[in-house]
Amino acid sequence: MEKKPEKRGMIDTWIDKHRSIYTAATRHAFVVSIRDGSVDLSSFKTWLGQDYLFVRGFVPFVASVLIRACKDSGESSDMEVVLGGLASLNDEIEWFKREGSKWDVDFSTVVPQNANQDYRRFLEALMSNEVKYPVIMTAFWAIEAVYQESFAHCLEDGNKTPVELTGACHRWGNDGFKQYCSSVKNIAERCLENASGEVLAEAEDVLVRVLEHEVAFWEMSRGGQ
C-alpha cells in the first residue's frame, strides 16, 4: 500500500528555509566527532559540565512551559506531554551526576561559559507571560529536537561512537525521546496553524535563535566561547 505523505507544517517549511543553520546545529563537528570516534575527551567533559548547568536552568523553563500548557492550551494532552518532559529531567540530572563521577568532572567547580550564559538568558526571556504560546512551543521543540537529531546520528548505522559515550547518545537518541519530540512538534504545529502573521514571524525568529544558541553551545564545548 502506498504510504500517505506526512502533512508538512510551518516548522518543516522554516527548517527548509533555514537549512544551513539547522544542519550546523544537528550535525556539528563536535557531534560528528563523537560519531566517528575522533572526539577529544576533554571537549566531552567540557560539554558535560556545561550541559549539567544548562539543564539546571532548563528545568524552570520547562516548568514555565508546563504552566502555559495548563493555562493557555485548549488541549488537555499538551499538559501531559510537557509533564512527561519535565519528569524525565529528574532522571537526566541524576544521569549527569553519575557521568560527572565517571569522568571526574566536579560540577561544583564548573563556571558557566559565555555561550551557556547567553542561552540561559534567552530562555529566561522566553519565560515572560508576554511571549505567545505558539512561540514558546516552537522554541521548546527546537531545543529538544536538536539534541534528539544530534545524538541519534551518533547511533545510526556505521557509527564508531566510543562505547563509553553511548550512554549520552542513548539518553537523547532513543526512540522514546524521538516520539516525545514528535508530540511536542505536533503541539507547536497545531498552535501555529491558528497564529497571526506577527506570531508566526516571532516563532520563526525564535526557532532560528535556538539553532544559533545550540551551535554556539557545541562550539563552546570544542573550546571556543
Ligand SMILES: Cc1ncc(CN)c(N)n1
Ligand atoms: C544545550 C542543550 N540543548 C538541549 C538540550 C536537551 N534538553 C540540552 N540538554 N542542552
